[in-house]
Amino acid sequence: MKRFSNVRTLFFAPIVLIGLGGPAALAGQNECAGRAADIIRRAYPSATDADDGTLLFEGATITLPKDDNVDGVPHAVICRVWPAQPQLMLIAVPLMIEQSDSENEGDIELLVVDSTNLQIKRLRLDGLMSDDAVRVRSVAFDTARYRFAPGRTAFGLRVSLEGSSRANPFGETTLWLFSIEGDGLKPVLDNIVVGESHGEWDTVCAGEFSETTRTLSMVPSAKAAVADIVVTEKTTTSVNTVGTDNSCNSEDKTTIDKHRLQYDGSGYGVLKDLKRVE
Structure with a gap:
């Protein structure tokens, strides 16, 4: 997968906490449902209609959202008004x-559309939909701040x-951060796993x-x-x-650790252990 590290220098502001993004920050992922076709046609003027209602663009298929619920349709276009810049x-x-x-096999292209002048900024993320x-x-x-x-x-x-394995369940959520710089989009933080779960069991108990x-927070740098x-x-x-009475007993252990990511002149380096599994 292609990585994105061309980030211009950022200047530190007072401490701002960065959470995982609560319901408000993650809600409303299909806010362009009624206008999706118009937006996509403006962004991809050479796209053509397919028989199944999708659009075809340079050998790739674009699936438009059909209603306000995109759950279970990971390959459909999603939209979100940015509360920080409505x-x-x-x-x-x-x-x-x-x-x-x-x-x-597929990519994701990020678009930021300005409603005041209809300008579009974009960045293509290679391989992000391949699985x-x-x-x-x-x-x-x-859209947490x-x-x-x-x-x-x-x-x-x-x-x-x-x-898909019941005996070896696995789930992972990875976060990327992007900012607007000039006429384009630039990555600020590339590929950090903020949620992960996995296990191995006999599908009954043992x-x-x-x-x-993982949560993120901004802190002053001592060096930059x-x-x-x-x-x-x-x-x-x-x-x-499994207990002697055939009951299923669970013993839990919780640990808390901290990692510090520093800006290296082109972006924030993410430790290998915190990155998405390739």
Whole structure:
């Protein structure tokens, strides 16, 4: 998967907490449903109609949202008005090159549409919709106030994956952050897993499960004008065993750790252990 690291220098503002994005920050992912066709046709004027109601663009399929509920349709276009700048509409366009029951291949193109002048800024994220045994379950914008400096706020994109094995359950949500710079979009933070769960069990009781959540906060840097990002990691491990009376007993252990991400001149470097599994 292509990585995105061309980020201009950011100037530190007073501390701003960055959460995982509550319901308000993640809600309303299909706010352009009634206008999706017009928006997509403006962004992709050479797209043509397919017989199944999708659009075809340079060998890729674009699926338009049909109503206000996009749950279970990870390959459909999603839209979100950006509360930090309400004149801007955030749009994620899955460009699917191949779709099947066994694997998918595709990219996501991010669009930011300005309602005042209809200008469109865009950034293509290669391979972000490609999957196989572990499938893309959902794509969502995170519009929590990721404020890096006065007048500069980033938005987030979350991609959630889910495995199909009942004996070895797996789920993962990865976050990317982007900001508007000049005429384009630039990545601020590339590929950090903010939620992960996995396990191995006998499908009845005995087994071990682990769940990790990560939250981000901006803190002053001791070495540079650009803020550091502190990642607070909470991991809960559960071990299930069968008791003498055939009851299923669980023993939990929780650990909390912190990681500090520093700006390296082109972006925030993310530790390998915090990144999405390739």
